[in-house]
Amino acid sequence: MSFFKKLKNRLVKSSSKLDEGLDAIVAETVEAQPEVVASPEVQPASPQEVAAPKIEEVVVSAPAKPSLMGRILGRESEKNIPRRELDDEMLERLEELLISADMGVDTALRVTANMAEGRFGKKLSSAEIKSLLADEITCIMEPVAKPLPIYTKKPQVVLVVGVNGSGKTTTIGKLASQFKAAGMNVVIAAGDTFRAAAVEQLQVWGERAGVPVLTAPEGSDPASLAFDAMTKAEADGADLLLIDTAGRLQNRADLMEELAKIVRVIQKKDPTAPHNTLLVLDATTGQNALNQVGTFQQLADVSGLVMTKLDGTAKGGVLVALADKFGLPIHAIGVGEQIDDLAAFDPEEFARALTGADI
Numbered sequence: 001m002s003f004f005k006k007l008k009n010r011l012v013k014s015s016s017k018l019d020e021g022l023d024a025i026v027a028e029t030v031e032a033q034p035e036v037v038a039s040p041e042v043q044p045a046s047p048q049e050v051a052a053p054k055i056e057e058v059v060v061s062a063p064a065k066p067s068l069m070g071r072i073l074g075r076e077s078e079k080n081i082p083r084r085e086l087d088d089e090m091l092e093r094l095e096e097l098l099i100s101a102d103m104g105v106d107t108a109l110r111v112t113a114n115m116a117e118g119r120f121g122k123k124l125s126s127a128e129i130k131s132l133l134a135d136e137i138t139c140i141m142e143p144v145a146k147p148l149p150i151y152t153k154k155p156q157v158v159l160v161v162g163v164n165g166s167g168k169t170t171t172i173g174k175l176a177s178q179f180k181a182a183g184m185n186v187v188i189a190a191g192d193t194f195r196a197a198a199v200e201q202l203q204v205w206g207e208r209a210g211v212p213v214l215t216a217p218e219g220s221d222p223a224s225l226a227f228d229a230m231t232k233a234e235a236d237g238a239d240l241l242l243i244d245t246a247g248r249l250q251n252r253a254d255l256m257e258e259l260a261k262i263v264r265v266i267q268k269k270d271p272t273a274p275h276n277t278l279l280v281l282d283a284t285t286g287q288n289a290l291n292q293v294g295t296f297q298q299l300a301d302v303s304g305l306v307m308t309k310l311d312g313t314a315k316g317g318v319l320v321a322l323a324d325k326f327g328l329p330i331h332a333i334g335v336g337e338q339i340d341d342l343a344a345f346d347p348e349e350f351a352r353a354l355t356g357a358d359i
């Protein structure tokens with residue numbers, strides 16, 4: 001199965017929400033005017049039908065005879081495709097739909113306004129609307145779609161931050177597995193020393209990925225573990241050191257101090273570290289993900305994002321809002337709980353999967 005198909009299947013909730021919503025926006029006028037006026041001689045039977053003039057069957061130079069393939073596949077001929085005029089009401093409906101998919105008000109307005117430019121008054125099918133929206137979303141996402149940059153510096157230190165439950169541990173396991181498979185020597189440091197369960201979980205992921213996981217006794221200083229991990233990674237000639245961190249936002253000042261201390265300590269070994277500070281966000285939290293970026297930018301020097309749990313959420317649109325608002329690189333997306341369920345972020349595939357447009 002192509003990755004696009006897989007992503008579309010996984011993004012089923014977001015996608016079906018927009019996909020079905022867009023179909024409904026176009027179809028609703030068809031329902032209001034069931035007997036479509038196909039020729040000027042046919043008069044509408046009731047005043048209600050006159051009051052709903054927006055939909056009409058547009059004959060798009062249909063061939064006299066359907067093509068052989070058309071007949072074999074029984075495809076709907078072009079002239080039967082419902083279309084709706086792009087007017088203020090329709091734009092409002094589109095805005096509401098995008099907002100309901102967690103795209104945020106500002107981004108939804110920008111996407112619809114750009115899409116409408118030069119097309120006001122034109123009659124569009126739902127497939128055309130999906131494709132136009134996907135193009136606008138791709139434009140917003142393209143500048144932020146960047147894989148995690150890999151430097152020649154050894155070890156490259158990646159600090160992984162995010163609230164508890166966002167998917168940090170899982171993402172570290174998936175990243176470790178991918179970089180190991182690419183031939184890199186990877187070490188993981190289980191820096192959330194306050195939660196024994198988090199450390200155990202990371203050890204399981206380390207085993208799966210075939211990567212060593214450095215741990216410290218429960219409650220010990222995470223900065224000291226980070227220092228030891230740097231020492232070991234240097235001694236082993238590791239290419240990549242992934243450091244997990246705590247995500248207790250309840251005590252923001254403590255967390256800020258903890259992260260700052262980890263950074264201070266690893267900089268004693270390498271003043272240029274950490275080379276990346278990866279913020280892991282849970283797509284199912286919707287608009288809350290936007291607040292988390294703001295908060296973590298104050299706590300740490302966030303250099304890029306990974307959005308997890310894009311499978312099975314109706315809030316996938318938040319990724320568009322994030323790109324539009326912060327412009328931070330999106331390095332990867334999580335689309336499942338298995339080790340290979342971390343994908344590079346492809347803006348066009350994402351936009352088309354989100355809107356239900358064909359590729």
Ligand SMILES: Nc1nc2c(ncn2[C@@H]2O[C@H](COP(=O)(O)OP(=O)(O)OP(=O)(O)O)[C@@H](O)[C@H]2O)c(=O)[nH]1
Nearest residue numbers: 164165166167168169170198308309334335336337
């Ligand atoms: N469906 C789905 N589930 C995911 C994804 N990423 C992580 N999860 C699940 O989300 C839950 C939390 O993930 P963790 O990796 O433990 O999150 P964490 O941020 O390390 O959380 P703490 O260990 O509490 O700090 C787990 O049940 C994961 O299996 C994803 O991309 N898709």
